[in-house]
Amino acid sequence: MSGSFFQQLCLAFICYVIAMNAYGADNPPPAGIFENSACIECHQKTSPKLISDWRTSSHASSEPLADCIACHGKLHESTAVTARRDSACIECHGGNKSPVVHSYTTSKHGVLMQLERKSYDWKQPLSGAKYRSPGCSYCHMRGADHNVNNMVRSDLMNVNAVNDVEIETRKVCQDCHAPRYIISLLVSGEDMLEIARKKVREANTLVTQATEDFSNDELEPARKIILTMQKHLKNVYLGAGHQSPDYQWWHGQPALDGDLLRIKGIVGELHRKKSSAIH
Amino acid sequence: MRSRYMWIPLILVIIAIVAGFQYIDWRQSGTGAGLYSHDWSPDPIQRYWDPVNFYKAPDTIQGVLEMAQCIQCHEAITPGIVNDWKASRHSQATEAVTCPDCHGSDHEQLHLPTPEVCGSCHTKQHTEFLDEARHGFPSHVLAMDRAVDAPHFVDKPKAEVQSCVQCHSVATKCDSCHTRHRFSAAEARRSEACITCHSGPPHPDDETYFSSAHGQIYLQEGDEWDWSKPLQKGNYKAPTCAYCHMDEGRHQVTEKSMWKFGIKEINPNTSSNKVLRERWVKRCTDCHEPQQARQWLKELDLERKSAWKKLYSAESILRSVRFNDAFFPAAGDRPTYPSSTWDRYFPRERIGFYEGQASAFYNVSPIERDYFEMWYFENLGAYKGAAHGDKSMVTKNHEAMDNSLQQIKQHAETLLKRKDTEADKTTNKKLWLEGEYTEFNRENN
Structure with missing residues (x-):
């Protein structure tokens, strides 16, 4: 017991020394308005990992650029509190009606956020269940991890790009949920996504095969539906990730069923037309 | 002479009745649940959605535990739920409701609290909730039966239909x-409590309510209202979902259920529907004049009548296509619903609510799918718009129904000429019956 207390004391001292080296005893975190270049210049010394994580993330190369002030605002006193709130993310991510945001706001996490956000202490760090429900940053930037790519899948058709995201996800969920529940949910989500992929692959194969018999113009309507399928596939992914049953289902699976059977209808009619022209 | 043999048919009838009950019992005794329980087994996650039927406690922790031990361990493993419980009324009651009270104390025999567990204290709410069954579907209390008894639940891969449950x-x-582990009454009084499920194309309750005058007032001012007050006259400036659908907090959403979600046509003028109608009027008169409320209901009747006129036109077109064997693909040339032996030998397209239109969204021809969307998305969207006071949704969806009807008409003409x-x-036979998902669905349901 005393050993661990001693360790903690040492740790606290080391932290203190690091902090003092960064700012100096009479150089506290500065107040005032800052531009992006100034943030980077200072934080490269005080918190280099944060900067390098951000640089690796897609935020650093996005259009518009999600730089420090885009999420944190320019006022140094309120930077953390500003960026922890969902409002920091929503505008760039398509607004309230975009599937990525709406799938979250209709989830139980999103509902509780909407109802209770005013009672939360936003000065608390993004870990350890300090918030009753997680906002965007709690899950996607847990413990202030500035590489947002750690928690998202970029290629939904890629079956293998799973593991890292899953490990990170489990850590976050476990602040509130039981380990077996989390694993079951993750497996179930992966299975749902794989079923959605099967529908997309079936449609892709069908249209590819049809190119042997039909021109691009004839297949244009089917190709348009193939593009819609990517949106519906993403809805399944968002629904599973954000826990919105409505996105998994109505915006996802049955929508894909409709796409698939309509593509079959188009290709089938083309075969019929060709066949009756021959005979 | 004749009366001497009367006992024969009598005995046969009795045997048939007993056998009928036995058969239903047997149907429900399989690895799954519901009427088709022999045709499916649950995915592991389903234990959390239907704990009564499928939950099994994890065997990773052994022992009979005291409350203090639960807290000590879970504060480290899952601090969120402990924080939540501590902030709940359960922890603050004179005689606190503790973990073992709801979950049991033997960790290898833990259970998830079912409505019965909650009902052992909250008797009034639980009784009201069970009472919904009297009114049939749609209702909260029968929702799980409804899900697992749907043909598409049985037929589709179980991983896919976990979204439903x-x-x-x-x-x-x-x-x-x-929501656990706060279990707040105030939370459930607010409209957002319902939107996780009451959202999306067949039931845009969220969209229509939030766009209505009621919803707009709620969105502007709701955060400032005192949500600890019961759902009674004078307590809230605008109604939430629960205010209208759960009179004074009664856990009974079906006793005013008249339009049945808009999925089938109802006669608003039957004597029983007149009683239900007056219940709605009574609720509206907490704030509005009764004449005004009756006028709104009349407008809803007209909207429904107009919607069903369009739907019946579409149905009769589809029936004529069926009569002429002109569907492409015909029912026999497309994947059958795996659970239906009947379909395999007597394939037939399903048209309309009473033939199972609710499952006719996959394995069907494009024209049938068009009708499914007209019925289940556009019609229901229009109904929700009319009932919740969102006129733009009514207009938008009626226009969409007009377009769908037109499209179905044109498509049917082509089909009938083919x-x-x-x-x-x-x-084309291969086209409809083969493919990665189609084959997977056939083999994994």
């Missing part, structure tokens, strides 16, 4: 509306 679990656990081609016997 997440919402339909409103029948099997109380935390759908009062003649079988060589391709239908070869390429």
